[in-house]
Amino acid sequence: MFPVPDGISTPALVVDLDVVDDNISRLAAAAAAGGFAVRPHAKTHKSPRLADLQRRAGAVGLTVATIGEAETFAAAGFDDLFIAYPVWADAARAERLRRLADRALVAVGVDSVPAARRLGAVSAPVEVMIEVDSGHHRSGVAPGAAAEVALAAADAGLRVRGVFTFPGHAYHPDARSQAARDEETALAVAARTVAAAGLTITVLSGGSTPSLAYSRPGTVTELRPGVYVLNDAQQLALGSCTADQIALAAATTVVSAPAPDRFVLDAGSKILGADRPAWAPGFGHLPEFPDATVTSLSEHHAVVTVAPGGRVPPIGSTTLLVPNHVCAAVNLVDHLVVTRGGVVAGHWPVTARGANL
Amino acid sequence: MFPVPDGISTPALVVDLDVVDDNISRLAAAAAAGGFAVRPHAKTHKSPRLADLQRRAGAVGLTVATIGEAETFAAAGFDDLFIAYPVWADAARAERLRRLADRALVAVGVDSVPAARRLGAVSAPVEVMIEVDSGHHRSGVAPGAAAEVALAAADAGLRVRGVFTFPGHAYHPDARSQAARDEETALAVAARTVAAAGLTITVLSGGSTPSLAYSRPGTVTELRPGVYVLNDAQQLALGSCTADQIALAAATTVVSAPAPDRFVLDAGSKILGADRPAWAPGFGHLPEFPDATVTSLSEHHAVVTVAPGGRVPPIGSTTLLVPNHVCAAVNLVDHLVVTRGGVVAGHWPVTARGANL
Missing domain, CATH: 2.40.37.20 (D-serine dehydratase-like domain)
Structure with a gap:
């Protein structure tokens, strides 16, 4: 690893851009080989400078966790943003989403009928991604229940772009490959259910840094890892x-x-x-x-x-x-x-x- | 507990100033009854407004964890600051300590001979407090070794104000009173050792929010709790x-x-x-x-x-x-x-x- 630079006041967080370049190139090559689009999660770095390096390597857009992050990256010129979070569009958030949609293509996560209806009432041209639970048991509906949320969104006037999941149960040394298989299954079930309800979707989105290496072509169209660009002691321990x-x-x-x-x-x-x-x-x-x-x-x-x-x-x-x-x-x-x-x-x-x- | 205020965007951290006032008054009364000086740790709130409420209730000064916190509070008019941390006075820190000592009475923690010598070379009129370990096993020398550090500081031209400890092992539901006893013993041993070496000290400083209730008059002259002003789920679980x-x-x-x-x-x-x-x-x-x-x-x-x-x-x-x-x-x-x-x-x-x- 790089040494502590001379003359630095401690504590400080130091980034080795040579390693960053390697990390970005490696993912870009793997994604190209597997036919995956890359939409890195910018919550890791929160930095337009680092996001720009990802964009230059072919990222199709960015993933963010909050409307505030989306606003920051939109202001920095990023025009394709997915808020991978079950946003509850209260009055203040509705107004912010409308303004955000003026300057970027925006997709928003949704995992319930009430949230879908609420989002529809925003009257902003945002698309939605239905969140399903692939085993992490955080947010996300059961894959078989994705159609109900998708139909509520469509009824509320929203375009349903696809389904997504976060296989966060990959954060265990013995669970990485299994989490990728769970992700695959959950996205397939959700996509089938939504299609059977008469809706056409184009994106199956998954991926986390620990499960990434086990993603198989054809089972997921888009990967959203965040940590991979910098890595950390957890990823080292996970292998x-x-x-x-x-x-x-x-x-x-x-x-x-x-x-x-x-x-x-x-x-x-x-x-x-x-x-x-x-x-x-x-x-x-x-x-x-x-x-x-x-x-x-x-x-x-x-x-x-x-x-x-x-x-x-x-x-x-x-x-x-x-x-x-x-x-x-x-x-x-x-x-x-x-x-x-x-x-x-x-x-x-x-x-x-x-x-x- | 207070309700969520209307019209607030979430998530946000909300403070009930009525409860803050009660918390500050309660500690002030207990300290007055026990004959303790109060020097609250400002790392908890990092807010000159909250520190001002503590000062109005009789706090003799503030405790901080970093030179940067000390600079912030000095700029806000607080003129008696104790950096309760084993500061390593490299060139940049030495310059900052000199400037800080121009606007406030400053004391700095020290727990090693090299750090004491280094601090002496700063040529700033800072006083020192010798840190001793009362059972938390973080920083701090063994109480019996306090004199060696104190003498090194005195030899380096620094005024030794006293000894201090953080009884952080009080952060366990069964350990609160024992930690207060350990603090008492550690401070007494350290003070005796330093006095035997021919140095006169005036301050025995201790205290943490969980151990506070068990501090006994005469065993400690100054208390440095931080969390008590706001409290949290840990303190509730600790009782x-x-x-x-x-x-x-x-x-x-x-x-x-x-x-x-x-x-x-x-x-x-x-x-x-x-x-x-x-x-x-x-x-x-x-x-x-x-x-x-x-x-x-x-x-x-x-x-x-x-x-x-x-x-x-x-x-x-x-x-x-x-x-x-x-x-x-x-x-x-x-x-x-x-x-x-x-x-x-x-x-x-x-x-x-x-x-x-």
């Missing part, structure tokens, strides 16, 4: 990236070494996020300390436990710490320090940071 | 606050109800944070749904599991969700929606949001 495909890490300083088996870095949950699934080996990955574990995080402390005989670095030295969940980390900073060839090349704003609305 | 002492919640909308035992709110880890200790019953507290559990959080989804026979609210309705860790939640928004008597009274900026440096 969906290698260490040299990780493009983002926190630059940190050793601020304390109070015991022979413990040191403390100046990065905590306020720059890394607090995500830690049960299968993750710790609260992040330390490329320079393979035998050490980030055993706890406070807001500004990463507590590192060193294996017996392991090295404790000097106080004041710097090292990289890869967050577990890069989407959460990026959302905690105003800008990313970007590097090329290990040298700082600029500071890119996280333009959609905090765009929760 | 260190009651439900009606919670002053902050996310206003959320039900966006999906895809199964009879499950609904989804539009607040996730990007506004609540992802903290979840093993002893917490879920990823937050739902005042209106006592039998329901927030079983998982994605970035923009809170998945709520309803007990058999429990109520599933209609899609489009609103409800409050209290985050597990309020410090993490506040840091994810640009402003807090503040209310009085259930009515929106303003939007207060989270001025020190993201001040990780």
Whole structure:
């Protein structure tokens, strides 16, 4: 992995653009080979600069999670946006959707009849994608119930573009390929059900970074991974990236070494996020300390436990710490320090940071 | 708890100032009775407006976690600041400390000889507080080793104000009173050791929201709780606050109800944070749904599991969700929606949001 750039104030999130380029090219090549359209999820980076690199590599548009993210990317010139979320179009959101649809082609997720009717009443030329549950059990109707929502949307005057799912249960080391199969089945059932109800749809959308490698041509038309562009300690633990495909890490300083088996870095949950699934080996990955574990995080402390005989670095030295969940980390900073060839090349704003609305 | 104010766009963090006032008054009264100085930790709210309420109730100064937070509060007119963190004074930080010391009385944490020497070389009139470990095993030297660090600081020309500890192991339902006893012992040992080395100190500083109720007069001179002013689901689970002492919640909308035992709110880890200790019953507290559990959080989804026979609210309705860790939640928004008597009274900026440096 890239070294901590000289002269940087810690903690800071540093991005290696050389690795980013490789990650984008690799997905573009795999998608071309498999006949998939790529619509990357911009919630990961929230950065028009990074989204532009994805667009240049052939992305057909962007996926976003909120109307606020869509507004940010539309303002930056992205004109094909899918809000992959069951948006409830209250009065304020309805007005924002109308304005958004003036400047971009907009699709919105829907997974219930009330939300479909409400969206129809917006009178904005937005299309809809029906969300189905492929096994993650978050939002999304059962695949066999997709037609009911699709018909409600069509009755409300909305064009139904397709069906989508997020196979989030792929976030387990043993579940990646099975999640891809579940996604395939759920999309096929949903598409058949919708077609039987007399509606023509063109898009079957799926994909997550851990399930991506198992997507099969012909079963899904569009992939929406987000994390792949930067990767993180979770993906490393899942086996969906290698260490040299990780493009983002926190630059940190050793601020304390109070015991022979413990040191403390100046990065905590306020720059890394607090995500830690049960299968993750710790609260992040330390490329320079393979035998050490980030055993706890406070807001500004990463507590590192060193294996017996392991090295404790000097106080004041710097090292990289890869967050577990890069989407959460990026959302905690105003800008990313970007590097090329290990040298700082600029500071890119996280333009959609905090765009929760 | 206060209701969701009318006309609010969700998700948003809403603060009930009436509850804030009660929380501040209650601590002020307890501190006066026990003879403790109060130096609240401003990392919780990052808001000069809320800090001002604490100051008016007698706070002697503020605790902060970073130089950046100190700069924010100094700019807002707070002139007595303790950076309760083992600051490594590299060149950029040294310059910032010098400028900060021009406008405020500044104390800095230190827990190692190298950091003490480095801080001495800053040539800023900052005082130091020696950090000792009372059982949390994060930063802080063993209490018996406090003198070595204190002497290094004194030799480097720094005034040693006192010793401090964070009894973070109080964050367990069975550990609150024991953590207060551990704090007491650690501070006493450290103070004795430092005095035996010939240094005079005046401040023994401790306190955390869960251990606060167990602090005994004469054992600690200064308390530094942060969370108490707003409280959160963790404090409720720990028993260190009651439900009606919670002053902050996310206003959320039900966006999906895809199964009879499950609904989804539009607040996730990007506004609540992802903290979840093993002893917490879920990823937050739902005042209106006592039998329901927030079983998982994605970035923009809170998945709520309803007990058999429990109520599933209609899609489009609103409800409050209290985050597990309020410090993490506040840091994810640009402003807090503040209310009085259930009515929106303003939007207060989270001025020190993201001040990780």
